[in-house]
Amino acid sequence: MKQTVKRIPMPVRYLINTVLIALLVFGSTAYVNGGGVSGYITKVLMVIGINIILAVSLNVATGYLGQLPLGHAGFMAVGAYTGGIFLKAVNASELGGAGYAAAIAAALVLSGLVAAFFGIIIGVPALRLRGDYLAIITLGFGEIIRVVLTNIDDLLGFKLTYGASGLKRIPKITSYFNVLVCVVLTCLVIHLIMKSRHGRAILAIRENEIAAESCGVRTTYYKVMAFTLSAFFAGVAGCLYAGYLGSLQPTTFGFMKSIEILVMVVLGGMGSMLGSILSAITLTALPEALRAFEDYRMVAYSLVLVLVMIFKPTGLMGQYDFSLSRILEKLLNLGKKSKKEG
Amino acid sequence: MADKKEKLVAVEGGVIPERDAGTPPVLEARHLGIDFGGLTAVDDFNFIIGKTEIGGLIGPNGAGKTTIFNLLTNVYQPTRGKILVNGVDTRGKKTYEVNRMGIARTFQNIRLFKALPVLDNVLVGMQGASGYHMGAAVLRLPVYWKQEKDAREKALELLSIFGMEHLADTPAGSLPYGAQRRLEIVRALATDPKVLLLDEPAAGMNPSETAELMENIRKIRDEFEIAVVLIEHDMNLVMGICEGIAVLNYGQIIAKGTPEEIRNNPLVIEAYLGRKEGAAGC
Incomplete structure (x- = not known):
């Protein structure tokens, strides 16, 4: 009865994945930088990358933790302004070599941390409660951030945010390579956390909070942790966005932006990283492809959401996640089975 | 060990099986009570569980049995009285902290x-x-x-x-x-609990599954040397494995003792079946 299932040992799995990721990152960067695609396509690819980070990070709070935050754009705004102000302050574009790279890395981390800090501030009171309070509180938070950024043009006496006229002349640090590295790191860190005891605790809270707590899971701690993680990467995405556009308008980070990200997560399937990535790509590329009909984009969004909810309520991917090793193992075992039969 | 019925001996606060008399009780509830608004769901609940005891909590529907489990795991904070786990008061602790002190539970509606x-x-x-x-x-x-x-x-x-x-x-x-x-x-x-609280573990099981469950509960107790408290309506199971039983009605304990004592207790029979006089309708 005992089935001998061939398994790929862990070090080999990691080796395969590392090699493939490195190939993807360096190969595609070389292709893009070598002029393989037009400047316009490169820009679209960068936006896709930023949206992937946003969708994957929101998926942590929505798909894995099972909450409904409606203020993801707020965290993005916090990260964008932090990154923008920092990059302007250190004059990143005039730095060379290592200094330039360090400035970018510092800006990304700082943006993430400030957004994460806001995540903790919002999460601690909101996540102690059960139910839909988080949705309302984050909705309010997103709007507050937008309104504050619109109306305040100096911070503690320093002229930093420039109010409604927007933050301008931010060094354009975002490149295809930067974005891709951030996307890979985001997915990797989130994946590694979800496949650990911390990730299991987060999933247990989604599945049944009362049972999780009586199994010794510190529910409030893990809820705040997952929410903060989600905010951190939204901040990183914001920083990339600031460095991509070179100027920031508070109106960009309105409620609709939060919904746009949420739509990506819901469409892809809550709890599936692959789903978030795929739908972020689709929903970013599609409006670009349909530039002529951009007025109808929001209509299309709503329509897509309604249709998905009717025909596949769990999202396109459900909770399925892609694992190359699993597929390889299946192929290995398949080969074995047919050998036995043959 | 499995089939031999242990004698209950009196210690401070209640009775526990003789073999546990040397060690302090693992779980103790003293004058426990909780009110939901004007409704007193549990009142003056006293209860003591020996280190390796299998205890039973029975009573008609709505007697407050699950409420007691919720109190013991600090899902509800008691209005009165206190709970001691290995002599440590659990007042003000979170549910997960109580779990780490050694109280684990299952749920009536599977979670x-x-x-x-x-x-x-x-x-x-x-x-x-x-x-x-x-x-x-x-x-x-x-x-x-x-x-x-x-x-x-x-x-x-x-x-x-x-x-x-x-x-x-x-x-x-x-x-x-x-x-x-x-x-x-x-x-x-x-x-890794010290006390396992089972809320209707045999609900929906057929007799042979129930018999197997009984064996397994005993096995778990013997192997892990832990105490088990179970809420159950299946009297075969309760009478078969419980050493001490507490009967609850309207949030109060109406009887405590060994299965034999409980079986013959007139108050228990009354709670389950009603009074003899004027019971024409039965």
Whole structure:
């Protein structure tokens, strides 16, 4: 009865994945930088990358933790302004070599941390409660951030945010390579956390909070942790966005932006990283492809959401996640089975 | 040991099986009470469980049995009285802290992590046991691999109590009903408890499954040397394995004692079946 299932040992799995990721990152960067695609396509690819980070990070709070935050754009705004102000302050574009790279890395981390800090501030009171309070509180938070950024043009006496006229002349640090590295790191860190005891605790809270707590899971701690993680990467995405556009308008980070990200997560399937990535790509590329009909984009969004909810309520991917090793193992075992039969 | 009925001996606060008399009781409730608004759900509940006792909590529907489990696990904060786990007061503690003090429970309406595999359900129960930090998880340090491997092995071992190790990769929600109930017990055991609270473990099981469950509860008690408290309506199970039984009605204990004493107690019979006089309708 005992089935001998061939398994790929862990070090080999990691080796395969590392090699493939490195190939993807360096190969595609070389292709893009070598002029393989037009400047316009490169820009679209960068936006896709930023949206992937946003969708994957929101998926942590929505798909894995099972909450409904409606203020993801707020965290993005916090990260964008932090990154923008920092990059302007250190004059990143005039730095060379290592200094330039360090400035970018510092800006990304700082943006993430400030957004994460806001995540903790919002999460601690909101996540102690059960139910839909988080949705309302984050909705309010997103709007507050937008309104504050619109109306305040100096911070503690320093002229930093420039109010409604927007933050301008931010060094354009975002490149295809930067974005891709951030996307890979985001997915990797989130994946590694979800496949650990911390990730299991987060999933247990989604599945049944009362049972999780009586199994010794510190529910409030893990809820705040997952929410903060989600905010951190939204901040990183914001920083990339600031460095991509070179100027920031508070109106960009309105409620609709939060919904746009949420739509990506819901469409892809809550709890599936692959789903978030795929739908972020689709929903970013599609409006670009349909530039002529951009007025109808929001209509299309709503329509897509309604249709998905009717025909596949769990999202396109459900909770399925892609694992190359699993597929390889299946192929290995398949080969074995047919050998036995043959 | 299994079939021999232990004598109950009196210690301070109540009675416990003779073999546990030398060690302090593992769980104690003193004058416990809770009000929901104007309704007194539980009042003056006194209860003591020996180190390896199998205790039963029975009573008609709505008597307050599950409320007591919720009090013991600090899901509700008691209005009056206190709960001692190994002599430590649990007042003001969070549910997960009480769990780490050694109280694990199952639920009357099964609460599994349905979308997660069976193995992960058990692994969640081991939260407290493996203590690597998130940094160690992200960097996949050796401590991560070691603790994950140990936890996985222990989880499979626990699953093998109920012969469920081959189901490790099945989503918990797709298990048959009886297996789900058993998985809840395994998950509770994974938290390394000192007291296991079982809320109607035999509900929905057929007689042969119930008999098997009885054996397993005994086996768990003997193997892990823990106390078990169970709420159950199946009298065969209760009378078969419980050493001390408390009967609850309208939130108050109306009788305590060995199965024989409870069986013949007129107050218990009255609570379940009603009074003799004027019972024409029965």
